[in-house]
Structure formats: C-alpha cells, structure tokens
Amino acid sequence: MATPVRSGVPRPGRNPAFPLPSSPGASQEEIRRQNLGAVLRHVHVHGPTSRAELTTRLGLNRSTIGALAADLAATGLVTEEAPTTARRAGRPSLVVSPRSDRVYAHALSIEADRLRAARIGLGGRILDLREAGRPCGMSALDAVGPLADLVRDMERSVAADAVFVGGAVAVADTTRDPDGRIRIGGADEALGAALGAELAAGPGFVAADMADIAGLAEHVRGVAAGVDDFVYLHGDLGVSAGIIIGGRLVVGHRGHSGKVGHMVVNRDGLPCGCGSRGCWETEIGEAALLRHAGRDPAERAAVAEVLRAAADAEPTARAAVQQVADWLGFGVANLVNVVNPDTVVFGGYLREVFAAGADTVRRRLDEMALPASREHVRLQAAALGRDAPLIGAAELAFDKLLADPLNAGVAGQPGTGQADAPA
Amino acid sequence: MATPVRSGVPRPGRNPAFPLPSSPGASQEEIRRQNLGAVLRHVHVHGPTSRAELTTRLGLNRSTIGALAADLAATGLVTEEAPTTARRAGRPSLVVSPRSDRVYAHALSIEADRLRAARIGLGGRILDLREAGRPCGMSALDAVGPLADLVRDMERSVAADAVFVGGAVAVADTTRDPDGRIRIGGADEALGAALGAELAAGPGFVAADMADIAGLAEHVRGVAAGVDDFVYLHGDLGVSAGIIIGGRLVVGHRGHSGKVGHMVVNRDGLPCGCGSRGCWETEIGEAALLRHAGRDPAERAAVAEVLRAAADAEPTARAAVQQVADWLGFGVANLVNVVNPDTVVFGGYLREVFAAGADTVRRRLDEMALPASREHVRLQAAALGRDAPLIGAAELAFDKLLADPLNAGVAGQPGTGQADAPA
Numbered sequence: 001m002a003t004p005v006r007s008g009v010p011r012p013g014r015n016p017a018f019p020l021p022s023s024p025g026a027s028q029e030e031i032r033r034q035n036l037g038a039v040l041r042h043v044h045v046h047g048p049t050s051r052a053e054l055t056t057r058l059g060l061n062r063s064t065i066g067a068l069a070a071d072l073a074a075t076g077l078v079t080e081e082a083p084t085t086a087r088r089a090g091r092p093s094l095v096v097s098p099r100s101d102r103v104y105a106h107a108l109s110i111e112a113d114r115l116r117a118a119r120i121g122l123g124g125r126i127l128d129l130r131e132a133g134r135p136c137g138m139s140a141l142d143a144v145g146p147l148a149d150l151v152r153d154m155e156r157s158v159a160a161d162a163v164f165v166g167g168a169v170a171v172a173d174t175t176r177d178p179d180g181r182i183r184i185g186g187a188d189e190a191l192g193a194a195l196g197a198e199l200a201a202g203p204g205f206v207a208a209d210m211a212d213i214a215g216l217a218e219h220v221r222g223v224a225a226g227v228d229d230f231v232y233l234h235g236d237l238g239v240s241a242g243i244i245i246g247g248r249l250v251v252g253h254r255g256h257s258g259k260v261g262h263m264v265v266n267r268d269g270l271p272c273g274c275g276s277r278g279c280w281e282t283e284i285g286e287a288a289l290l291r292h293a294g295r296d297p298a299e300r301a302a303v304a305e306v307l308r309a310a311a312d313a314e315p316t317a318r319a320a321v322q323q324v325a326d327w328l329g330f331g332v333a334n335l336v337n338v339v340n341p342d343t344v345v346f347g348g349y350l351r352e353v354f355a356a357g358a359d360t361v362r363r364r365l366d367e368m369a370l371p372a373s374r375e376h377v378r379l380q381a382a383a384l385g386r387d388a389p390l391i392g393a394a395e396l397a398f399d400k401l402l403a404d405p406l407n408a409g410v411a412g413q414p415g416t417g418q419a420d421a422p423a
Numbered sequence: 424m425a426t427p428v429r430s431g432v433p434r435p436g437r438n439p440a441f442p443l444p445s446s447p448g449a450s451q452e453e454i455r456r457q458n459l460g461a462v463l464r465h466v467h468v469h470g471p472t473s474r475a476e477l478t479t480r481l482g483l484n485r486s487t488i489g490a491l492a493a494d495l496a497a498t499g500l501v502t503e504e505a506p507t508t509a510r511r512a513g514r515p516s517l518v519v520s521p522r523s524d525r526v527y528a529h530a531l532s533i534e535a536d537r538l539r540a541a542r543i544g545l546g547g548r549i550l551d552l553r554e555a556g557r558p559c560g561m562s563a564l565d566a567v568g569p570l571a572d573l574v575r576d577m578e579r580s581v582a583a584d585a586v587f588v589g590g591a592v593a594v595a596d597t598t599r600d601p602d603g604r605i606r607i608g609g610a611d612e613a614l615g616a617a618l619g620a621e622l623a624a625g626p627g628f629v630a631a632d633m634a635d636i637a638g639l640a641e642h643v644r645g646v647a648a649g650v651d652d653f654v655y656l657h658g659d660l661g662v663s664a665g666i667i668i669g670g671r672l673v674v675g676h677r678g679h680s681g682k683v684g685h686m687v688v689n690r691d692g693l694p695c696g697c698g699s700r701g702c703w704e705t706e707i708g709e710a711a712l713l714r715h716a717g718r719d720p721a722e723r724a725a726v727a728e729v730l731r732a733a734a735d736a737e738p739t740a741r742a743a744v745q746q747v748a749d750w751l752g753f754g755v756a757n758l759v760n761v762v763n764p765d766t767v768v769f770g771g772y773l774r775e776v777f778a779a780g781a782d783t784v785r786r787r788l789d790e791m792a793l794p795a796s797r798e799h800v801r802l803q804a805a806a807l808g809r810d811a812p813l814i815g816a817a818e819l820a821f822d823k824l825l826a827d828p829l830n831a832g833v834a835g836q837p838g839t840g841q842a843d844a845p846a
Binding site for chain 2: 027031229241243245246250256257262264265266267274275276333334335337338339340341368369370373
C-alpha cells in the first residue's frame with residue numbers, strides 16, 4: 001500500500017468553495033491595501049472601535065493596526081481619539097471612528113411610485129434625505145432629471161471640505177404604466193451613466209436592482225448580518241430577490257439574477273407583464289392580494305387597508321392574505337430546494353404578508369421542501385424597512401473606497417479634497 | 424457644493440461581489456502559500472508549463488516563479504526539466520510538470536446502479552479505475568465496504584513512494600428500492616467518515632452530491648472551463664444541479680443546495696419520492712421518459728432504447744423525448760430567471776434528451792424566461808461524459824493540497840512520504 005499522509009481534516013458534507021483555476025499572486029502593496037480596507041470596513045460597519053479591539057478582530061498585530069489607523073486618519077477617512085471613559089489602568093487604546101461628517105455617498109432609489117435621494121456618511125449615517133413622487137409611466141431614465149434636482153438641493157448645505165466618494169441607485173423591478181399595465185424594467189447600464197453625466201459626478205453612479213441592494217443592506221446592517229447564505233425577497237407591484245451566497249451577492253450575467261417573480265409556479269395561471277403566464281408575482285404581488293380581497297388590482301393604496309382588515313379578522317381580507325401567503329410558501333420552497341439558504345428575509349409589502357401569514361408560509365414550505373433543506377431555514381421579516389434600498393445603495397457606493405481606501409481619490413488632508421468637475 | 428473626487432469607473436449594471444464586512448489581514452506566509460498554490464494549481468489544470476509562461480500567466484516576476492517552482496519540486500509535487508525542443512535562442516525556460524505518477528487521490532462514485540473507484544494523479548490523469556454493481560436498495564453507507572474493496576484492490580499495484588493526498592466520493596441523489604420506489608438520499612457526513620475509517624486513511628474522504636461534483640469537473644476541465652456562472656444539470660433516476668456562481672460552487676447549508684429536481688413545476692402532477700407532488704424530476708427523470716413512451720417506468724435499461732428509437736424517428740419515442748424536453752425547458756427557464764447563469768450544461772441522461780430536443784428546450788425557455796436573462800444564456804451538452812463524477816471527485820480531493828501545497832502533509836522528498844496508518 002502507498003503511503004497515506006495527513007492532509008488535514010476532511011470537510012464532510014460541505015464542499016470547499018472551489019476557487020478559479022488560476023488565482024494571481026499577492027504583492028506587498030496589495031496586502032497593505034487589503035489591511036487598510038479591513039480596518040476602514042470594520043469601523044464603517046461596526047462604528048467607533050479601539051485600536052486594541054481592531055487588533056483582536058482583524059488578527060493583525062498592534063503596531064500594524066497603529067500604522068494603518070494613522071494612515072487612514074491622515075487621509076481624513078477616520079479620526080483617532082482617546083476614549084471618554086478608560087476602563088483599565090495604563091495608557092488607553094485610541095478609538096478609531098469613521099468620518100461620517102466628511103466622507104459621504106449619494107444613495108438614490110427609483111421606487112414603484114416615488115423617488116428618493118439621501119446623503120449617507122461613511123459609517124452608514126443618513127445625513128440628509130429628500131423625496132419626490134414618481135408618476136405612472138415614468139421610466140427609470142425619465143427619473144434622472146428629478147433625482148438630480150433632489151441631489152443638487154441636498155448639496156447646497158454640504159460643507160466645502162466634505163468628500164463625495166460615489167453614488168448608487170436602487171431601481172424597482174416593476175412599474176405601472178398610465179393605463180394600469182405592469183411593466184418589467186429594472187436597472188440598466190445607461191441609467192448609471194446618465195446620472196453621472198447629469199450631475200457631472202466623477203465617481204459616477206452604479207445602478208442595481210432594488211432587491212439586490214436591499215438584500216445587501218440587510219446583510220451589512222440588518223437581520224442577515226453575519227449570515228452568509230440568504231435570500232432577500234422584495235415585493236410590491238413585482239417580486240424579486242437579492243441572493244447572497246458565501247457572503248457575496250449573486251449578480252448573474254449583467255446583474256440580472258434574482259428575477260424570482262418570474263418563476264412560473266402556476267402553469268395555468270394569469271398572464272404576466274413579462275409575456276409569460278402564472279409567474280410567481282401574479283400570485284403574490286400586490287395585485288394578487290387586491291384581487292383576492294375583491295378590490296381593484298390597480299388600487300395600490302388599498303393594500304394597507306386589506307392588510308389592516310386581515311389583522312382585524314375580517315374574513316375576506318384574511319382569506320386573501322392567507323392565499324397569498326400560501327403561494328409565498330410555494331415559491332420559497334422552490335428557492336429553498338435550489339439555493340438552500342440559511343435564512344429567507346421578507347421585505348417590501350411581503351414583510352406584512354409574512355407577518356400575517358407566517359404559519360401558512362411555513363406549512364407550505366414543510367409540505368414541499370426537502371427535509372435537509374427546510375429544517376434549518378429561518379424565515380424572517382426584514383429589519384431595515386423602507387430605508388433598506390438607500391442604506392444598501394450607500395454600501396454599493398462606498399465599496400470602491402473600502403476596497404482601496406488610499407487610492408479611491410479621497411484627498412490627503414481634510415479640506416483639500418480635489419474637485420472633479422462638480423455640477 | 425462639496426468636492427466630488429474620482430473613485431474609479433463605475434461598474435454599471437454589475438454589482439461588485441460584496442465581501443464580508445470584516446476580512447482578516449494577509450501575512451507574508453499567507454502570500455507565499457497563495458503563490459505556491461497558484462503555481463501548483465496552474466500545472467494541475469493546464470499541464471506542463473514553462474517558468475516563462477507561469478510568469479506571464481500568474482503576474483509574478485521570474486525570480487519568484489523560480490523559487491516557488493523549486494520549492495514545489497523539492498517537495499516532490501512537480502518536476503522541472505529542460506524542454507525537449509527549444510523554440511528560441513538563449514537558455515530555455517524550465518518546464519514545470521505535475522507529478523501525476525507520484526501524487527494521487529482516490530475518486531469514488533456511488534451511482535444509481537453501480538459503484539466506481541479511480542486512482543487519479545495530480546494533473547487529473549486517471550491512473551486506475553474499478554467498477555462494481557450497486558444492487559437495488561443498497562444505501563450509500565452499505566456501499567462503503569464494496570468501495571473499500573475496490574480501493575484496496577487498486578492499492579496493490581501502487582509504488583511504495585507514491586503519496587495519497589485524500590479522497591472524495593460523489594453520491595447520486597436518488598436511488599431505487601427493491602420494490603421499485605424511488606428514494607431521496609444524497610451525500611451525508613457519516614459517509615465520508617465511514618470511508619475514512621474503513622480504509623484507515625488519514626486524509627479522510629469528502630462526500631458530496633453527484634451534480635455538484637460533476638459540475639465542478641466541467642468547470643475545471645470540461646465545457647464550462649473559464650465560465651464563472653453556470654448551472655450543471657445532472658439527470659438519471661433523479662435530477663439535481665451543481666450551481667457555480669462567481670467561480671465558486673454554491674453549496675448551501677450543509678451542502679444541500681441544487682436539489683432542483685424537487686422544484687414543483689406542476690402543482691397537479693404526480694407524487695414524488697420526496698413526499699411532494701409535481702416535482703421537476705417527475706416530469707424529466709428517466710421514469711417520465713419511459714412513462715411517455717409506454718414503457719415500464721422502472722425499466723432503466725429501456726431508456727437507451729427509447730432514445731435510439733426517437734433518433735430513428737419512431738413517433739411514440741419521439742413524442743416522449745419532446746415532452747420531456749419541453750418540461751426540461753420549463754425548469755431551465757425558472758433557473759435562468761433565478762440565477763441568470765452564462766451557461767447551462769446538461770449531463771447524465773439529460774445530455775441525450777438535450778441533444779435530441781434542443782429546439783424544444785430553447786423554445787420553452789424563450790417563452791418563459793426574461794429577455795435580459797435568456798438572450799445570452801448558452802445551452803450545452805456536458806463534455807466529460809460518464810467520468811465527470813470521478814474527475815470532479817479528484818478535484819475535491821486535491822483541493823486541500825492546492826490551497827496549501829507545503830503544509831498538506833506531502834513529505835519533503837520523493838520516497839519518504841510519511842505513512843499515516845494505512846490499511
């Protein structure tokens with residue numbers, strides 16, 4: 001027999017995440033970049049943190065953390081201050097804090113019937129927030145002008161030494177035309193470019209799907225923090241998903257993954273705005289609830305009424321919610337069998353449907369999903385509510401800075417930020 | 424207005440793969456480990472490669488590549504030799520080759536009706552291959568003894584200085600009981616441990632789902648090489664998928680992702696072995712083809728006959744294949760809407776169904792999937808055929824070595840491999 005040798009413990013039942021066949025080598029410069037990013041990301045996500053705690057959390061030694069924090073402070077990305085209360089004897093460890101006041105992103109959203117724009121500081125603090133209506137039939141590209149107006153309005157009160165690092169826009173998957181028909185839209189490449197051009201903003205704007213962005217927000221700051229494999233379901237007129245696997249957003253080819261609202265669940269179902277029939281969103285979108293409750297499917301304002309009536313045990317409203325919840329469980333079971341996430345998070349209007357019909361969702365899931373997949377899966381209401389798209393958009397906008405803090409173009413000293421042809 | 428600064432080009436339409444909030448820092452030692460792994464993985468996947476080409480491919484400088492290759496050679500993982508034909512003037516660049524003869528893994532498969540065991544050398548070369556029948560009703564754990572016999576039989580002809588780095592076993596999702604009922608099984612943790620104990624093999628065995636493993640094989644050495652986002656569909660008695668996103672296998676909680684055969688596609692369909700009804704595999708598994716062709720659904724041997732008859736334009740067989748192909752397209756459309764892969768690969772018996780019914784699959788996909796997702800997606804027959812599970816299992820088994828070549832326990836010099844209590 002040949003000579004077996006120990007190659008470490010096997011990982012039964014859990015395949016390693018197989019990397020690409022050829023990964024490039026890492027240089028000294030890249031390590032420094034990674035470590036600067038790790039420190040900045042930590043205080044961005046977790047807030048002010050002492051050097052001592054950073055040392056523990058990031059597994060780097062004290063002198064390395066000290067040097068990294070000093071570099072970030074010199075660039076104006078963080079402050080370092082003595083803690084207000086020292087708990088132990090000896091020299092207290094400096095506390096590193098993100099400069100939310102100075103470094104900020106623009107977070108925009110194009111929602112079913114409104115537009116929003118926020119200025120969000122490093123660390124995730126909402127510094128300013130504006131809103132405007134979105135008339136029926138307004139396309140995402142049509143929204144560029146009104147969104148730019150909101151942004152310019154916010155910019156009037158920004159300090160001269162503040163630094164804009166980039167922007168992102170969350171786009172709802174589905175809109176309604178003036179004639180009441182539902183149209184499939186979503187983020188496309190032209191939108192980010194158009195916003196960048198309109199605002200003459202050098203760093204530009206990233207456009208992404210609402211559900212992807214809101215899922216990202218729940219992953220970084222919400223109910224799915226620390227959960228590596230989860231599905232965020234966003235529902236209003238349409239239904240789509242942000243799928244995060246192994247801590248990474250599944251984007252698919254050109255960002256078009258997660259169109260779960262167009263899984264066909266009912267082959268003999270109703271026609272869908274996408275041209276197919278019996279899509280999941282024809283069974284669980286807002287229009288389905290209104291239909292079951294005997295209301296006009298185009299009357300969005302009635303959705304809240306139906307949900308309230310169901311909570312008051314009004315029989316028709318209650319049956320309508322349970323019917324939607326049953327189809328919600330049906331599609332979730334399919335997603336659980338395919339993706340096998342640890343958690344499914346319900347957001348948008350589906351948050352309320354889940355809250356009212358959790359037992360029905362779980363019953364259908366138990367009937368349909370495989371035991372190995374369904375037994376562990378947690379079903380949860382979203383935590384961040386209506387701000388999730390804005391919070392997530394800011395995370396996308398900060399991503400470049402967090403990946404490479406010193407080369408993202410933020411100027412060397414506070415107050416000397418280099419302008420890049422602002423509007 | 425504040426000072427916008429350049430933070431690089433936006434990535435419109437394609438969200439960055441958002442990393443975990445806190446990533447640990449990288450050390451010198453880790454860089455060396457990564458680089459050694461990158462060199463070894465390159466020659467493992469691409470075969471003998473000159474130092475000069477490694478320099479180009481991996482983006483490292485010449486002296487670094489030279490030192491890394493020398494370290495790997497000293498450990499007995501690669502050889503370095505002058506090329507047999509030098510194409511240019513000057514000193515020829517040494518060629519680095521994987522030591523397929525010396526370093527090997529055990530790749531096992533528990534298939535619907537047979538067991539296989541192969542010895543596969545570094546570089547992916549099949550050095551030896553054995554096969555035994557798998558009687559109806561034999562569970563995966565029951566297969567441990569017969570598989571160990573195959574392994575011991577192979578080990579008799581292994582050179583004394585050969586080094587075993589680990590093993591993996593691919594397990595079919597579905598089996599048939601003696602009474603003809605289909606049972607849902609799959610890989611579980613106990614299986615890898617039982618194989619490790621039976622063979623007293625220190626490195627142990629990883630157990631994983633057949634489709635995950637075959638998908639991995641197609642990703643490393645098959646039709647999906649270089650494709651980062653794809654779905655591999657494996658069908659025989661049952662149907663499951665290996666889903667690779669961003670170059671990584673989606674494993675889900677405890678390895679149970681990709682059970683796509685249990686998406687419910689037909690709410691009023693037939694009962695499934697999983698306890699649900701109308702699962703995709705009731706419409707596209709082998710039994711469905713046999714049913715439509717008027718054959719006994721339990722008679723597996725007839726599947727090939729029906730496929731042949733369809734190729735000869737026999738009307739009943741042809742209609743049966745088209746019906747399965749139509750449901751195949753139905754489920755693929757749902758997967759394309761959810762995951763939005765670049766490529767869908769058809770393996771196992773579905774390879775033949777796709778070959779015969781590609782137009783039907785595509786037609787159904789075009790009817791159901793969203794334009795943005797379906798327009799780019801390539802549909803392809805698997806390339807590796809019946810050896811895919813073994814080739815993929817070897818990749819899993821080599822993974823630990825490729826991640827950390829010098830610390831995976833492979834001894835310092837050829838011929839001095841430390842034994843770890845072989846059988």
